[in-house]
Amino acid sequence: MTRRFTPGRRIPATTLTAVAGGEIRLPDPDGLLHLQFRRFAGCPICNLHLRSVVRRHDEITAAGVREVVFFHSPADELLPYAEELPFPLVADPERRFYREFGVEAGPRSLLDPRAWRAILLGVVLDVVAVLRRRQRPPRLRQPAGRLGLPADLLVAADGRVLAARYGAHADDQWSVDELLAAVRDHRSEPAGADT
Template identity: 55%
Template sequence: MPRLQIGTTAPNLTPTDVTGVPVPVRSAAGLVHLQFRRFAGCPVCNLHLRSFALRHDELRAAGVLEAAVFHSPAAELSPYADGLPFPLVADPGKDLYRAYGVERGVRALLDPRVWPTVVRSLVRSSGLVLRGRERPPAARPLGGRFGLPADFLVGSDGRILAAHYGAHASDHWTVDQVLALAAEHRTAPVARPAGA
């Protein structure tokens, strides 16, 4: 799967969230941060998404719309959408993953850099599951456990403004990185056509 390059146009696909509502990959209202996660109930993914939920107002104020893609079916993903202020996209056929060049590999969990996050996220998720506040992930998630994350910042014209392909399960943009990228692209000079 070829990786998308900065400046290229985002694939012309309109996914839907877990309730069937279309999720625009480009928006005239601002920038879209399209993040690719792993499977429904993934403890590392849940920890990451909660950090974005807590700072959602900051992201909206910066003109950033969030959407998170999972390779799980909507029925498995839907319970995890509760309490998140942005759409979750179910892509069990991995059409979006292929279109954006998002990969999988055992390094997702075998890279030692991910281990501290795995421990933190398992402790968090275990406590919530035991209190009945979160469902445990599927024993055998569709698409497996070795998906790698990826992040894309898409401009209102549909161009990829920034892209990051993760080297392991916890290698993704933070809220601060997304806000910095949004600020950079809000203040970037507009390219003028030759001879203008």
């Protein structure tokens, strides 16, 4: 039985350490928080997705949203990526937070045909980047596996989950447009409404 977070449920308060240093408070007392659960360091699908988030990061922050991205990889594997991204990464190689938030793994993550386009495009872009020495290839062996599923949660300052999406396959995650729509939906609710 999973422990998925649905709208209205509150996330536990905790303080995390970002891969590049610094503390991250969950929930964020200053505003909205977008928790992203991705796969492993160097995952082509995750790289493709995070490129889209980086391109529109100004829009996301202008909407009052802070990004925090979890990976089930060790910190040393994530550090080269963390130095290039404008938001904090959290290493969770034991998948503690994945379990706590009900984020699953399984063969369907890669076997679902809906993920294949992103897999192909992500691999091509990553191979080009590796050949140009702009990034290193992912480890062949991933300690926490390659079969993780993504998840996205939009969390209010009081810890209440406003919207959530748990992926059915490796590329089933919020686009930036879907994230911003969830923020608009939250802001358009009448004051005091409980989601």
